[in-house]
Amino acid sequence: MTKHPVDEGLPAGRLTLLGLQHMSIMYAGSVAVPLIVGSALKLDPATIGLLVNADLLVAGIATLIQAVGIGKVLGIRLPVVAGATFSVVNPMILIASQYGLPAVYGAMLASGVFGLLIAKPFAKMIRFFPPLVSGTLLLVIGVSLVGPGAAMIAGHDSSAPDYAAPSHIALAFGVIALVVFFTRVLRGFANQVGPLLALVIGLVVAVPMGLVHGDGIGDAGWFGLASPFHFGAPTFPIAAVLSMCVVMLVTFTESTADLIAVGEITGRPPTDADLARGLATDGVSAVLGxxxxxxxxxxxxxxxxxxxxxxxxxxxxxxxTGGVLVLMGLVPKIGAFIAAIPEPVIGGVAVVMFAMVAAVGVQNLRKVEFSGNHNTFVVAVALGVGLLPAFVPDFFKHFPTWLQTIGGSPITVTAFLAFSLNLLFNHLGQRREPDLLKAP
Structure with missing residues (x-):
């Protein structure tokens, strides 16, 4: 019996290069979370370094579980790469400021257990994530992530002297041009590693530009990992736990769209049991975290x-990729080497990858029937309202913390609207009538 391409093994050299390519694409986004949180809480560089190592280690374990699976309990067994969710940044900072870091990690533990308990019931809602919902959500995920991709290229501080430097933008656009060139010209395996080749060439070009700083490589140790509960015994303030449980629901919503997308791309659409194992792995990552x-x-x-x-x-x-991330989490010197790749180089590839997610969303929407129903209206409302916090990040800054946690994420807002509007117009008292927005 022929193996499905998802289960097919590849030669060791090819596997290694393709795994490294996935790692190089996700690295900057994953380590951004501990860097942002550590900086906001004014932690010392050594402690931030420990957070980065722990982040890579847990991401690697979660990725391995997703790809390989553990029995009928964990892992969706698809080419899924896991990384720290940005949804956790603001809640962590707020909880730490009010209750301290032991409360952050106590609440995270509790949310992980909560995630494990609700993974199966949440997964059974997969029938309410048709292409209308998943396509709209993926479109917003891709579009909203282009902003962080642009920040990698231009810089994160608009007051910095080198913000939006023409040389940085030219470097990123050069990397994008290489990705386009390799995709068009190369064939076979060389085509598959085109983004990695573009990254390597971009790194080489960045050296004489003075953008590659390898000082951290020499300073980094060969082994480094914070001990469990490094900040003290966990505490469990109710408000903090509830806030983190909301983050878990946000994470599940985002993961559901991505897992469905990977299943469709690979030709192995996930069942509700598959999805439950994938979501349960997110819960495990929170427990480990x-x-x-x-x-x-x-x-x-x-x-x-x-x-x-x-x-x-x-x-x-x-x-x-998961194995490499685990190794990087245990060996800081390797992580420091990857961290030396300038953000404009990574950003050039990242914006293409983010836009590819949006393109997958458009492909999903092509499967939707837009005639004789309100599906165009559903997409319009979910898209328009969902993108508000993407374009104005402080849109909900004067609202309660719990609402900021939900409303501050374009992904969460879009998921809620697309999901509820689909129920309202296509499940509750469904009826067919002329599409109000259909062109005459």
Whole structure:
């Protein structure tokens, strides 16, 4: 019996390069979470370094579980790469400011257990994520992530002297041009590693530009990992726990769209049982994060875009990525070497990957019947309102913390609207009538 391409093994050299490519695409996004949180809480550089190591270790474990699976309990067994979710940043900072870091990790532990308990019931709602909902959500995920991609290229501080430097933008556009060139010209395996080749060439070009700083490589140790509960015994303030449970629901919503997308791209659409195992892995990552001073993980959208772009469907590629991330988490010197790649180089590839996620959303929407119903209206409302916090990040800043947690994420707002509007117009008292927005 012929193996499905998802289960197919590849030669060791090819697996390694493809796994490294996935790692290079997700690295900057994943370590951004501990860097942002650590900086906001004014932690010293050594402690931030421990957070980064723990983040990579837990992301690697979660990726391995997703790709390989553990019995009938954990792992969706698809080429899924996990990384720290940005949804956790603001709640962590707010909880730490009010209750301290032990409360952050206690709440994270509790949210992980909550995630494990609700993974199966949540997964049974997959029938309410038809292409109308998943396509709209993926479109918003891709579009909203282009902003962080642009920040990698231009810089994060608009007051910095080198913000939006023409040389940085030219470097990123050069990397994008290389991705386009390799995709058009190369064939076979060389085509599949085109983004990685573009990254390497971009790194080489960045050296004489003075953008590659390798000082951290020499300073980094060969082994480093924070002990469990590094910040003290966990505490469980009710408000903090509820806030983190909301984050878990947000994470599940984002992961659901990404897992469905990977399933469709690879030709193995997930069942509700598959989805439950994938979501339960997110819960496990939060439990591990609470113990190891890390962060909850979600399926990374940019890696979904990479699967779509390269056509490489083997889950063992993602397993290699997970192994590399674990190694990086245990050996800081390796992580420091990868961190030396300038953000404009990574950003050039990242914006293409993010846009590929949006393109997958458009492909999903092509499967939707827009005639004789209100589906156009559903997409319009979910898209328009959902993108508000993407374009105005402080849109909900004067609202309660719990509402900021939900409303501050374009993904969450879009998911809620697309899901509820689909129920309202297509399930509750469904009726067919002329599409109000159909062109005459």
């Amino acid at each position: 609470g113990v190891m001073n890390s962060f909850p993980d979600t399926a990374f959208a940019q890696n979904v875009g990479l699967v779509q772009m390269t056509g490489v469907r083997s889950r063992w590629v993602a397993a290699v």
